[in-house]
Amino acid sequence: MSVKKRTFVFVALALLVWSVVATGFAGYYYSIYSDLLVKTRKPIIYVNIGINYGNGTIEWFNGTEARAGDTLLDIIILVATTVNYTAGPSGAFVNSINGVSYSGSYYWMWWMWTTWGWFEGQVASDKYMVGDGETLYWYYEDTSIFPLPKPS
């Protein structure tokens, strides 16, 4: 390959990476900004929180009052008697809720109600800012099952 052609190929590759990353970055910040704008519109928000202990016991805390900017972790600490978690580089890992600790393949997972039904939380609970009127669900479930059982 000639030097000129080789240079062209690598410059094109660099520009391709730059354009994709810049577009993605812009989309990412636009999405965060839009989300933040909607979620901080009112100082007080009301959310519905479900806790499924995996043994048939389900508790609902509908219309829980919270502050705009609160995370899902803040909310579960608000409604549960005890929450034990470990802070890590990717966010908080919830070890136990109301004394029910992770064990074997059973972990505390969180879900969100959307237009398409239940959607598994994509980030740690302390990274998810809760919005007004949202319905969120903590589910103590067997994570070795695929696909992960949704709340019913």
Add this chain to the structure above:
Amino acid sequence: MITLTTRQLALFTVLTATCLGVQLSPRPPNIEFTSLITFATGVVFGSLMGGSFGAIVMFANGFLSPWGVAGMIMPFQMAGMAIIGVAGGFYRRYKSGESPGRLFVEAAILGAFLTLTYDIITNSGVAVLALTSGIPIIPAFITTFITGMAFAIIHIISNTILFGFTFIPLSNVLQKFGGR
């Protein structure tokens, strides 16, 4: 059929063990050395060995990763890393005879491009997983790619720096030790 000398086989085994050891060690998310070692393995041993190396490492990583079992994402991770190894095998043809300065820049660009490719493939895997939850295809891909972008940026920047500064010295040492 691939034939290797004892020295080459030993080097390949040591590289596999090193790569797995580093990959499975606790580390900040999306800062990894597997891509670099896989690419260098492709350069030293060729596309087939490089691709197999990447796939094998990600297969083991899928079960033993400190970030949890990969599950359905694993085939996507294996494919993504295999592509990096294969790309290394292609690049070996163009590596010799170039000035070191140029090679450092090229390695950095390739690091960025291959990491982006890997992230697109693995994020597609996450999107496919979201599809199984009943989410329509377009929202599944958009949500996954936007959520994954913060991690992808860290990954791309770290690998650009890593490839740019360490790929040439690493591949030269490996080539001297037991390259094919």
